[in-house]
Amino acid sequence: MNWHNALTQILKIKYPLVQAPMLGVSTPEMVAAVSNEGGLGSLPVGLQSPEKTRELIIKTKTLTDKPFAVNLFAHDIPTIEPTQTQAIQEQLMRISEKYGVAYTPVDLTQIRHFSYQEQLDVLIEEKIPVVSFTFGVLDQPSIERLHAHGMILIGTATSVREAVYLENIGIDIITAQGIEAGGHRGTFLFDEPLPQIGLISLLPQVVDAVKRPVLAAGGITDPRAFKAAMILGAQGVQVGTAFIGSDESLAITPYKEQLRKSQDTDTVLTRAFSGRWARGIRNSFHDEIQQLSLEYPAYPILNTLTAPIRIASQKQGNTQLTTLWAGQSAAMATQKSSAEILRSLIIGVEQITT
Amino acid sequence: MNWHNALTQILKIKYPLVQAPMLGVSTPEMVAAVSNEGGLGSLPVGLQSPEKTRELIIKTKTLTDKPFAVNLFAHDIPTIEPTQTQAIQEQLMRISEKYGVAYTPVDLTQIRHFSYQEQLDVLIEEKIPVVSFTFGVLDQPSIERLHAHGMILIGTATSVREAVYLENIGIDIITAQGIEAGGHRGTFLFDEPLPQIGLISLLPQVVDAVKRPVLAAGGITDPRAFKAAMILGAQGVQVGTAFIGSDESLAITPYKEQLRKSQDTDTVLTRAFSGRWARGIRNSFHDEIQQLSLEYPAYPILNTLTAPIRIASQKQGNTQLTTLWAGQSAAMATQKSSAEILRSLIIGVEQITT
Numbered sequence: 178m179n180w181h182n183a184l185t186q187i188l189k190i191k192y193p194l195v196q197a198p199m200l201g202v203s204t205p206e207m208v209a210a211v212s213n214e215g216g217l218g219s220l221p222v223g224l225q226s227p228e229k230t231r232e233l234i235i236k237t238k239t240l241t242d243k244p245f246a247v248n249l250f251a252h253d254i255p256t257i258e259p260t261q262t263q264a265i266q267e268q269l270m271r272i273s274e275k276y277g278v279a280y281t282p283v284d285l286t287q288i289r290h291f292s293y294q295e296q297l298d299v300l301i302e303e304k305i306p307v308v309s310f311t312f313g314v315l316d317q318p319s320i321e322r323l324h325a326h327g328m329i330l331i332g333t334a335t336s337v338r339e340a341v342y343l344e345n346i347g348i349d350i351i352t353a354q355g356i357e358a359g360g361h362r363g364t365f366l367f368d369e370p371l372p373q374i375g376l377i378s379l380l381p382q383v384v385d386a387v388k389r390p391v392l393a394a395g396g397i398t399d400p401r402a403f404k405a406a407m408i409l410g411a412q413g414v415q416v417g418t419a420f421i422g423s424d425e426s427l428a429i430t431p432y433k434e435q436l437r438k439s440q441d442t443d444t445v446l447t448r449a450f451s452g453r454w455a456r457g458i459r460n461s462f463h464d465e466i467q468q469l470s471l472e473y474p475a476y477p478i479l480n481t482l483t484a485p486i487r488i489a490s491q492k493q494g495n496t497q498l499t500t501l502w503a504g505q506s507a508a509m510a511t512q513k514s515s516a517e518i519l520r521s522l523i524i525g526v527e528q529i530t531t
Numbered sequence: 532m533n534w535h536n537a538l539t540q541i542l543k544i545k546y547p548l549v550q551a552p553m554l555g556v557s558t559p560e561m562v563a564a565v566s567n568e569g570g571l572g573s574l575p576v577g578l579q580s581p582e583k584t585r586e587l588i589i590k591t592k593t594l595t596d597k598p599f600a601v602n603l604f605a606h607d608i609p610t611i612e613p614t615q616t617q618a619i620q621e622q623l624m625r626i627s628e629k630y631g632v633a634y635t636p637v638d639l640t641q642i643r644h645f646s647y648q649e650q651l652d653v654l655i656e657e658k659i660p661v662v663s664f665t666f667g668v669l670d671q672p673s674i675e676r677l678h679a680h681g682m683i684l685i686g687t688a689t690s691v692r693e694a695v696y697l698e699n700i701g702i703d704i705i706t707a708q709g710i711e712a713g714g715h716r717g718t719f720l721f722d723e724p725l726p727q728i729g730l731i732s733l734l735p736q737v738v739d740a741v742k743r744p745v746l747a748a749g750g751i752t753d754p755r756a757f758k759a760a761m762i763l764g765a766q767g768v769q770v771g772t773a774f775i776g777s778d779e780s781l782a783i784t785p786y787k788e789q790l791r792k793s794q795d796t797d798t799v800l801t802r803a804f805s806g807r808w809a810r811g812i813r814n815s816f817h818d819e820i821q822q823l824s825l826e827y828p829a830y831p832i833l834n835t836l837t838a839p840i841r842i843a844s845q846k847q848g849n850t851q852l853t854t855l856w857a858g859q860s861a862a863m864a865t866q867k868s869s870a871e872i873l874r875s876l877i878i879g880v881e882q883i884t885t
Contacts, residue, residue: 336796356710357729372796375711375729377759378750378859382795396732405731405759408885441736442690442726505732531762531885 178527184390184412187329187349188307189244191215192523193413194403195331195352195392196420196515198248198309199360199502200224205233207425209240210515215523219309223250224477226291231299238303246307246331247300249293251315255475257285262474265482272465273486278498280489288481294319301326309333309352311363312453312476320347331392333363336372340383340391352415353383355395359418359444359504361455371446371454377409384410398506400525407526416522418504422512431496436507444507450487450500452479458501462486532881538744538766541683541703542661543598545569546877547767548757549685549706549746550774550869552602552663553714553856554578559587561779563594564869569877573663577604578831580645585653592657600661600685601654603647605669609829611639616828619836626819627840632852634843642835648673655680663687663706665717666807666830674701685746687717690726694737694745706769707737709749713772713798713858715809725800725808731763738764752860754879761880770876772858776866785850790861798861804841804854806833812855816840 184193196203196211198221208218220237222230230247237245266282273280293310297319300308308323309331315323323330324347332348334340340351354363355376364371376395384391393406394415406414420426422433435458445459449466452473457463462483473479490498511518538547550557550565552575562572574591576584584601591599620636627634647664651673654662662677663685669677677684678701686702688694694705708717709730718725730749738745747760748769760768774780776787789812799813803820806827811817816837827833844852865872 337794338796355729355731356727357732367796370799373710373727374795374859375709375750376731377709377729377756378711379795381753381755382860382862396729399735401735401763402731404885405762408759408762408883409755440691441728441733442692442721445724505728506736508736529762531758 182412184350184392187390188217190217192519194519194522195219195246195413195415197360197394197415197417198246199417199421201500202421202427202502204425204427205237205240207420207423207515208237208245210425211519212241212243212245214516214519216519217307218245219248220245221248222296223248223312224291225296227295227299230296231303234299234303234305244306246309247305249296249308249310249315251293251310251313252476253313254290254292255478257478258474261472262478262482265471265474265479268469269482269486272462273489273498276461276495276498278486278490278493278495280485283481283485285478285481290477290481297322300328307331311361313365314343314346317346333394334383335362335364336367336374336379337382337386339364339366340387342366344387344389348389350390350392351383351387352392352394353380353411355379355393357396357505358394359456359507360502361451361453364454376406380406380409380411396504396506398504398509400522400529402506403522404526404529418507419510419518419522420515421503422510423515423518424513425515429491429494431494432501433512435496435501436503436510437512439503439507441505441508444503444505448473450480450483452476455502456504458503458507460501461497462499536766538704538746541744542571544571546873548873548876549573549600549767549769551714551748551769551771552600553771553775555854556775556781556856558779558781559591559594561774561777561869562591562599564779565873566595566597566599568870568873570873571661572599573602574599575602576650577602577666578645579650581649581653584650585657588653588657588659598660600663601659603650603662603664603669605647605664605667606830607667608644608646609832611832612828615826616832616836619825619828619833622823623836623840626816627843627852630815630849630852632840632844632847632849634839637835637839639832639835644831644835651676654682661685665715667719668697668700671700687748688737689716689718690721690728690733691736691740693718693720694741696720698741698743702743704744704746705737705741706746706748707734707765709733709747711750711859712748713810713861714856715805715807718808730760734760734763734765750858750860752858752863754876754883756860757876758880758883772861773864773872773876774869775857776864777869777872778867779869783845783848785848786855787866789850789855790857790864791866793857793861795859795862798857798859802827804834804837806830809856810858812857812861814855815851816853
């Protein structure tokens with residue numbers, strides 16, 4: 178099978194497979210393993226300081242000399258309203274007590290939220306070849322600056338309108354994210370109702386609407402879905418959930434176990450953890466927050482508030498008060514090394530006869 | 532391309548394409564056109580009297596000597612609570628006045644709701660080769676009776692659990708309905724939350740879980756989606772929205788126009804028209820009913836109550852108070868004859884090189 182196409186050429190990779198940037202799950206080891214195997218690893222650095230960003234990049238570079246992407250969160254930095262956050266803090270205390278997860282609440286006045294603009298110098302200095310972004314779009318000066326340094330930009334669309342928007346502002350590669358995808362939705366032009374378009378509908382419509390290469394994301398956990406995405410017009414795929422169970426993943430063992438035992442109907446779209454819509458296996462934290470009918474504060478305020486409770490829950494091996502991001506094909510994910518997961522997808526696609 | 536497989540063999544058809552039964556849209560002419568062209572037409576007879584059922588079957592038989600399916604609604608017949616329906620009637624009057632659609636409210640005490648059991652004699656006498664059903668499942672005596680007459684049964688699943696359930700009760704072919712699909716959801720084992728699984732995730736998981744042939748439904752409006760569904764493990768596809776714009780469709784012209792001009796984000800899941808979840812282009816009726824936070828009565832009570840308002844709205848060429856069922860790929864639908872729509876899908880699939 179000939180894997181060479183416009184996408185592999187632009188990205189200088191052997192196989193058109195991008196490992197999805199999963200903050201809290203993806204590690205430099207995962208990123209390097211995927212890139213070393215001929216795919217494109219993606220290092221998530223959203224919310225990180227410039228120093229931490231550089232540290233993660235350097236760590237990854239010690240593990241691979243192949244290209245990898247760095248993923249930014251392109252949201253604005255919100256102002257914090259103490260009254261609103263105080264009410265949420267009280268609810269979080271109540272929930273943590275109810276489920277026996279002790280934690281120290283974060284003091285929002287002591288937290289510095291970093292903007293992606295503060296990370297750009299590091300990316301340029303480290304000569305990062307590919308920059309992807311989500312949670313909004315990069316501003317025009319940033320796009321021009323990164324392009325001036327020869328960087329390839331990847332943005333995410335959950336609708337045709339967003340794909341066309343990304344193309345018009347000069348983004349080089351567009352990831353079409355189907356509703357099947359685990360983790361956060363990349364929606365940026367719609368408020369309510371959230372676009373919830375299945376990949377088999379979204380992908381051909383996006384491909385027809387833009388000229389740039391399109392990556393397919395959402396539910397691509399086994400070779401059939403990979404091959405189907407290529408038939409639908411994608412030049413490559415972005416794979417997330419399949420790597421959560423990998424050896425190089427930060428996911429705690431009970432999370433990996435729940436993925437493996439999950440059923441197709443087990444995930445929900447939730448705003449409970451970060452205030453932004455994301456897909457994960459339903460758990461008590463989702464149910465508790467859902468009941469409150471919160472007015473969600475701008476990202477990443479709720480994310481910052483829930484961070485210590487999630488970390489405490491993980492330390493206890495408790496999956497009820499932490500994120501269990503998962504796509505709708507999670508049950509097909511396997512527990513192997515990242516390199517083996519990539520290889521089995523590639524070999525699987527090569528074996529499909531049509 | 533060799534189209535022959537277990538599904539085409541069981542159904543005695545040339546191409547593994549089933550036209551979805553769309554009550555209020557599908558006609559004997561549409562059904563016959565699809566069957567004459569080598570696919571399987573599906574005649575919707577849900578809610579019809581035995582006499583009307585026979586009339587529709589005989590009409591279809593005058594137009595084709597090829598096999599076609601008859602589609603039943605397998606729900607229980609509800610008892611009617613006058614207090615609940617009166618409040619709904621008042622709201623419907625208010626909405627119809629607001630939008631200038633005059634109609635005569637239905638008198639529920641004068642309506643006889645027919646059960647699918649009352650239609651079985653007609654199907655047997657008319658030697659119908661294939662019977663599909665949705666809105667619940669056929670009871671065991673009915674399954675055995677239809678099987679004893681050599682009929683092939685097709686049921687719809689929106690989750691792996693439902694697919695396995697259908698296989699276990701002896702259903703011969705399982706339609707896996709992705710969240711992309713237009714019209715009513717086939718969900719029957721879940722209440723809230725409704726399974727909302729994208730076809731690219733649902734299909735391979737269903738195929739892996741059952742031994743029976745699987746039909747793919749949802750978003751299959753163009754050849755790429757058809758081919759992708761086959762790659763994902765389907766033995767055939769069920770196509771609905773693509774036929775709404777056909778010459779043989781009952782859809783009024785403004786409805787066909789809205790389909791053609793629609794965008795991927797235009798549809799919503801709504802219970803406003805029938806009380807059951809269904810996907811259609813969002814309009815005023817959906818928004819008005821949505822606001823009421825109704826307790827929906829058992830199917831088909833709300834469907835019966837809204838029927839005269841929908842008919843009056845259609846007669847005025849008004850698309851705001853009637854159903855605009857559409858899948859998420861509606862924008863890719865074309866306005867041709869049903870035969871041409873089928874042919875262009877088949878030829879399109881044959882031209883795809885992988």
